[in-house]
Every structure is written in C-alpha cells, then in structure tokens.
Amino acid sequence: MADGSDPRPDPGAGAVPPGPGGAAAPPASRVTLKVNGTEHDLRLDHRVTLLDALRGHLLLTGAKKGCDHGQCGACTVLADGRRVNSCLLLAVTQDGADITTVEGLGSTAGDLHPLQRAFLERDAFQCGFCTPGQLCSAVGAIAEAAAGHPSHATGADALTDPGPVTLTAEEVRERMSGNLCRCGAYPRIVDAVRDVTA
C-alpha cells in the first residue's frame, strides 16, 4: 500500500501537495457511503466527520449537531446497524459502511417507523431537536437488548444470562442515557420506546 494513502489510492490522500497559488490542498480521500440504501461516492477532506458529511455534503439534516463532542447523542445514526455518535466518527473511516439516518427509518412508501409513530402518539418531544438522535438510538438499543446485550441496569444475576433482555423502564432510561433532551421529554420517550417493545 502506498504511504499515506487510503485503501483506494487518491492523489490527494497522503502528502500535502501545493494547490493553486501555493496554498496546500488539505489531504482528502474518496469515500463511498451507503446512506439509507443509496450509495454515494464522495471526495472528502480527512477532517470531515460523518455528521458533517451527512448534513453538509448529502443534505440529510435529520441528524443534529448538538455538542459535537459525544456528549449529547443528537447526532446518533446507525452504522452497519449499530448506533454511533456521528460527530466523533471521521467520514473517511466509514468507507464502505451502511449508514441509516432518521430519514431512512420509515419505509420508502412514506410510512413511519413504528417508533416514530409511538413518539407521535406519546407526544415524546417538545422542540424536536433531540428526536432524530433519540429515534436512531432507540432502534439500536432495542436491537442490542434483543441480542442479549446487558446494561448497567441489568442485575448481577441476569448478567450471566445471555438471553434477550426485557426493556423495563429502568433499562430504557439507562440504555438511552446517551441521548440528552433539553426539553425534558424523558418520561414520554421511555413510554414510547416501551410501546414498541411490549
């Protein structure tokens, strides 16, 4: 592999070649992202986060930039089915990944995801800024519980049982603690998540 290049060599990837007027063009690489089922070929500065690629390059503004430091969860998306903070992921590291944002949760026919319907029915938001992250996070959390992943709320005895975890209110609160809501809609978010798992 050529020094400083990504797996698909790109002239700009390694060195910092002088650009027009002598200014250095920042190193960039070609990145393929499959987002909500559609493949996108992008050329991105290595500093671009997945969140900025989604919002700034693909104009998918559902995922929100709350803190940009992994502290609020507003930027949560699913990468290869797992919930992640897109503000701390460099887009170049996600080459080839399958990304789902809030825009991709429902069906292409325009039907809402059951969790989106539950949020509406429970009125689980006020301003809605945290909601896309809450929804993606909840989809990930529900899958984790179904796969038998324990949480801090899982008791010592249940810890040794690798079976699916029942999402009690306490389990949901703990598993969703990475998503802050400045409007304090937490009780209804917990109810909405439990509606779709009951």
Add this chain to the structure above:
Amino acid sequence: MKPFAYVRAAGLDEAVAAHARHPGARYLGGGTNLVDLMKLGVESPTALVDISRLPLDGVEELPSGGLRIGAMTRNSDVAAHPAVRARHPVLSQALLAGASGQLRNMATTGGNLLQRTRCSYFQDVSKPCNKREPGTGCGARDGLHRDHAVLGQSERCIATHPSDMAVALAALDADIELYGGDGARTVPAAEFHRLPGDRPEQDTVLRAGEIVTAIVLPAPGRGAVSLYRKARDRASYAFALASVAAVLELDAGRVRRVTLAFGGLAHRPWRATAAETLLVGAEPTPDALRRAVEAELAPARPLRDNGYKVALAANLAVDVLGALAARADGRPRIP
C-alpha cells in the same frame, strides 16, 4: 483541526511502519477520545494510522481458562461476551458503567486503556497544563480540582485516569500485550499506567509507536466473586468521582485471596495492595474491611476541594467487599 494524512493499515507490521514513517502520527481506534481532542486542538497529528479494522477483534477462550480480548474489540462487545459475563462480571460491569451505548459501540479496548484525562485544563489549550505542555504549570492545583487525584499525585500534575475498564483490569491481574518496532512484550495491567511524577505528559509505559494488541485475563480463582461500583454526579453517562473493583475468594469464612482497585482517585487505577495484605487470612467482618480500606487510604493527600473522595471511596470499598463476602459465603446478599 489541522489537516492530516490518513492511512488504513491492513496488518500490524504495516501499521507500525506507517506510524514510524510519519513523525507526529497517532493510531486511531474508535476515535471517541482522539477525534474529540483533535477538535479541541489538544491533539494535532500529522497522520492518523487507522488500526480499527485490524483483525485483532474478538474474545478468545484460552486452554488455561483465561480469555484473550483483541484490542480492537468494541467495549460493548466485550461487556456482552458470555464468557466475560460468566467469569469476570466485574469487567462487564465496569464497561457498562462507562460512557453511553453509542460510545461503547465505537470505543475499542486498546483506545479505552489509552484515553487521556478529563481534566478541564488539559482539554483547554488556553490554560496552563504540564501534561499537555510540559513546563507550563498545573492549572488545576489551585483551580478547579474537585474531580482530581487524592493519591499518588505530584507537584506537576494531579489528574486522574478516567477509564472504568482499566480499574477492573487492575483488579483482575490482567496482562496487556503490546507490539512495536522492537517486537512483542507483555505488561501487567496494574503497571501499565504511570504515576505523574516529573513526567505527567507520559500516561503509560507504552513506547513510541507501540500498539496495544490484546488484553489477557487469567482464569478466575476457585469460588471467586467480583463486583464493580461507581459513584458519579448523575446516575448514568458520567465519569467516576470514585469507583471500586474487587475480586474475592473465601476459604472456610476467611479471605483466601482478594484484589481491590480504586478508580477516580489517582493518575492510574489504584491497586490497594496494603488493604489486600491486611485482609488475606482474616474474617471479612465489617470492622476488618473498614480497617483495611482505611489503612490503604491513610496516605491520601486531598486538595482544597476533593477531600470528599476519601470518605466516598472508603465507603464504596467497604460496601463492595461486604457484598462480595456475603455472596462468596453463600449467605443471602445484603441489598
């Protein structure tokens, strides 16, 4: 953020070579700490050598009854692994007490060990900090140090190590496997992180360009029970003010073997060897536990605003050891 080259390494040797070729390079695991510090300007690598896709992923069961955890295994996958949960619950509990579901899905085992302190002066490039910029002074010593160390701190630095996982590894007598230009070597987890001394910029004994490749856990002792408990400012998604990891084995009501480690108190997970020595052979009565824990914490030198940590840590440890003693004994657990 400063521009940087990006290299995705296909193998360990390739990663080490790429790191050596780029002075000022950093390895990239999950990026949950490094990318954050790059945004803050605390880190400005010339190149990122992405090791997150190296085939050092997964938990291997060893013939000895031990476990080898690949350094790229994500925190959530280690915590959920059936063998980890069954043999070393303290490790699952420590991981699950840290960060959030999203962050644990991203964070790697190696990156977790090597995460930097959360000292707010370290994270603010406009402030003095001997760890970030040796010789500039320590902003925290006379500033905000409520979260800082009470044991083993130096004139130069009073920071704590933030990892919950590392505290459990210290109590489990884990080994850390490293690989670099000089080949492979192994360091005990309890000796991997340093005290700050005169070189607070050096968090660990890792040599330049070395990669953490795996963590090896020994087989659990006969009848061993283990537990992690963490005190923090909110119930979830917050770093430890103080935490305790302990593993206990009893023999006819007396302590055959005990390991105890504190988090949140020092520049490294604090292995409580003085308390352990006092407890071996003793009956784990509440009085004996308290005497041993207080002997361990007697050298604590709190600062203006973090004296609460000494009492907090003592109470946590007595509580955890008491709960383990009741469980190891077969007596019903005291809630």
